Amino acid sequence: MKVTIKEWNAVAAWRWDMPDDDVCGICRNPYDSTCSKCKFPGDECPLLLGECNHSFHMHCIFSWLKQESSQEKCPMCRQPFKSKSQDATAAGAEEPTQAPDSSPI
Amino acid sequence: MFASRRLGKELTKMQGQLPPGITLVEADNLENWLLDIQVLDANPIYAGETYRLKFTFSQNYPIEAPEVVFVKDDTHSIPWHPHIYTNGIICLDLLDRSGWSPVHNVESVCVSLQSMLTSNTRKERPEGDENFVRYNTQRPRDINFVFHDNKV
Numbered sequence: 001m002k003v004t005i006k007e008w009n010a011v012a013a014w015r016w017d018m019p020d021d022d023v024c025g026i027c028r029n030p031y032d033s034t035c036s037k038c039k040f041p042g043d044e045c046p047l048l049l050g051e052c053n054h055s056f057h058m059h060c061i062f063s064w065l066k067q068e069s070s071q072e073k074c075p076m077c078r079q080p081f082k083s084k085s086q087d088a089t090a091a092g093a094e095e096p097t098q099a100p101d102s103s104p105i
Numbered sequence: 106m107f108a109s110r111r112l113g114k115e116l117t118k119m120q121g122q123l124p125p126g127i128t129l130v131e132a133d134n135l136e137n138w139l140l141d142i143q144v145l146d147a148n149p150i151y152a153g154e155t156y157r158l159k160f161t162f163s164q165n166y167p168i169e170a171p172e173v174v175f176v177k178d179d180t181h182s183i184p185w186h187p188h189i190y191t192n193g194i195i196c197l198d199l200l201d202r203s204g205w206s207p208v209h210n211v212e213s214v215c216v217s218l219q220s221m222l223t224s225n226t227r228k229e230r231p232e233g234d235e236n237f238v239r240y241n242t243q244r245p246r247d248i249n250f251v252f253h254d255n256k257v
Binding site for chain 2: 025026027028029036037060063064067069071075076078
């Protein structure tokens with residue numbers, strides 16, 4: 001018997017490499033879900049891990065850190081919040097400013 | 106919206122279960138909630154009393170702290186405490202801009218206030234209570250409290 005595949009649809013699932021039941025301490029949404037402002041999970045709404053090993057949705061922790069009252073401290077342990085991978089912070093922070101440059105004139 | 110999704114989650118959880126001595130009285134909207142707290146140990150200052158708390162949330166909650174005051178009405182008084190003014194305003198670092206953290210929530214604030222009362226032995230008002238109550242026109246979040254006293 002010969003089977004001819006005419007069409008196939010691949011479906012994939014993904015999740016962040018984080019404990020299953022954990023939620024972001026700021027928005028209380030699961031890490032695999034989005035922050036309270038985004039619609040779609042994934043690269044558009046990434047997580048940020050601090051040097052103190054506390055992680056949050058990047059948008060959530062940025063909302064907090066830009067408040068003067070946060071004194072740039074981690075909401076969990078009150079140590080100065082520094083991203084563990086400095087690249088991630090830089091990329092996230094620069095994204096909005098870079099976007100206009102990349103559009104063709 | 107930041108506040109509404111997070112408050113919705115808190116509400117669902119609180120409608121399920123709350124720690125002893127904490128009751129959700131009213132949460133009809135996402136701006137003002139009323140909760141009752143009781144002190145459950147034998148502290149004679151608070152025995153048998155129920156105190157009512159009013160939470161006011163900004164649209165930026167939990168990035169911004171909620172405003173939390175004790176409410177006085179026919180059946181609820183303002184608890185005696187050296188850090189609670191006669192008008193219900195509470196001086197607690199947790200509720201102040203400098204001490205708030207977005208990982209706190211309504212339930213944890215209630216628990217903190219319960220423990221603030223439980224551990225108190227002084228049936229007193231803060232120093233300057235009379236003047237503060239008469240002349241203060243600021244909202245609690247705009248007052249610059251000085252947290253000088255860690256003993257109570």
